[in-house]
Amino acid sequence: MKLENVIVERPYKKVYRCEEGIAKVFEPSHPKADVFNEALNQARVEATGLDIPKVISVSEIDGKWALVVEYKEGKTLEDLMNEHPENMETYMDEFVNLQIQVQEKTSPLLNQLKDKLARQINGLKDVIDATTRYELLTRLDSMPTHHKVCHGDFNPSNVIVSDDGKFYIVDWAHVTQGNASADAAMTYLMFALKDKALADTYLDIFCKKSDTAKQYVQQWLPIIAASALTRKDAMGKDFLMQWIDIIDYQ
Ligand SMILES: Nc1ncnc2c1ncn2[C@@H]1O[C@H](COP(=O)(O)OP(=O)(O)OP(=O)(O)O)[C@@H](O)[C@H]1O
Ligand SMILES: [Mg+2]
Incomplete structure (x- = not known):
């Protein structure tokens, strides 16, 4: 090759x-x-x-x-959002539609998101103290088990828009089956790292379109922030730790 x-x-x-x-x-x-x-x-x-x-x-x-x-010719949605901020509303709308389309699918042989999250949190012994890990695992356990396809890294850099306007999702390394709100929490954090206001806009649109209570996505945030600490493309320890800390106040 x-x-x-x-x-x-x-x-x-x-x-x-x-x-x-x-x-x-x-x-x-x-x-x-x-x-x-x-x-x-x-x-x-x-x-x-x-x-x-x-x-x-x-x-x-x-x-x-x-x-x-397979190669898909086009630009990433991230590039388009940067080049045409005036179209942000339309882009965000399409972006959320795409995420929901994925979440409407099932794939019974994919790993279960809750299992993966528990494994990741248990592996954070050097980073998060035992009390906080226990809190996170207890909350995770209390969350319902769903079976929706969750991309796991759904952000505009993983969407390719072809010249004829079709959207293709790439980068399926983190896909699992689980709760749509957990997947939305990951997307929220990735936006929040760069632009908190944009993250909040995303969450509003996601919750509206999927008829989800915002608090339900927010409950996942500390769990998802902890899981993101295990990734190689880590969003930064300080940023993620802030989101883990909010668990104490809820
Ligand atoms: N099938 C494809 N067709 C065209 N371009 C692609 C394709 N797959 C990936 N790319 C381009 O390569 C970039 C990086 O690919 P990918 O998202 O798979 O890796 P990554 O972002 O490094 O992975 P990770 O998010 O796991 O670190 C994408 O943002 C996109 O610009
Ligand atoms: Mg990528």
């Missing part, structure tokens, strides 16, 4: 254009199982009938694992 220009570069991977499509090439330190898992997740989501870029292969390139997926 011949790699062409780099699209994005992260500490543990590079995304290239290649003849077959897009190649996400991971550093050797990145677990092999995570690469195959991302491919499996994406294949499961394809099977729900959602129109997403198809997985083509997992291959080894120069001793590194690469996930090859």
Whole structure:
């Protein structure tokens, strides 16, 4: 496989254009199982009938694992939002519609979000004290178990808008089945990192369109903020800790 220009570069991977499509090439330190898992997740989501870029292969390139997926020509919704802030309302509307379309799907073999969250919180022994972990796990346990497809990293950089105006969701590494409100809480935090007012606009629209009480999404925030501490693309410990701390006051 011949790699062409780099699209994005992260500490543990590079995304290239290649003849077959897009190649996400991971550093050797990145677990092999995570690469195959991302491919499996994406294949499961394809099977729900959602129109997403198809997985083509997992291959080894120069001793590194690469996930090859179909290329979708276009711009990310993030770029469009930056270039055309005057269209923000329309973009946000479409963005939420897209998230809800995903959440209308089910895929019974995907991992359960609550299990993943519990595992992540239990793994934070060096970062969060035992009392807070207990609070978080108790709250998580009290939340209902749902089975909706949750992208897990739903933000405008993971939406590609083609020239003919079709929207394609990429980056299915974090997909699970679970509660739509937990997925919305993750999206909220990703917006809030950059623009709190925009995050609140997002939440208003999401809650309205999905007929969800805002408090229900807010209840997930400390749990989701804790889970985000385990990610490599961490939103920053100080930012996430603030959102975890609100658990004490509720
Ligand atoms: N199938 C695709 N077609 C066209 N462009 C793509 C495709 N997949 C990814 N891209 C581009 O590459 C960028 C990075 O890809 P991706 O979102 O999969 O990785 P990432 O953001 O580094 O992953 P993570 O969010 O897990 O760190 C996207 O924002 C998009 O610009
Ligand atoms: Mg991405």
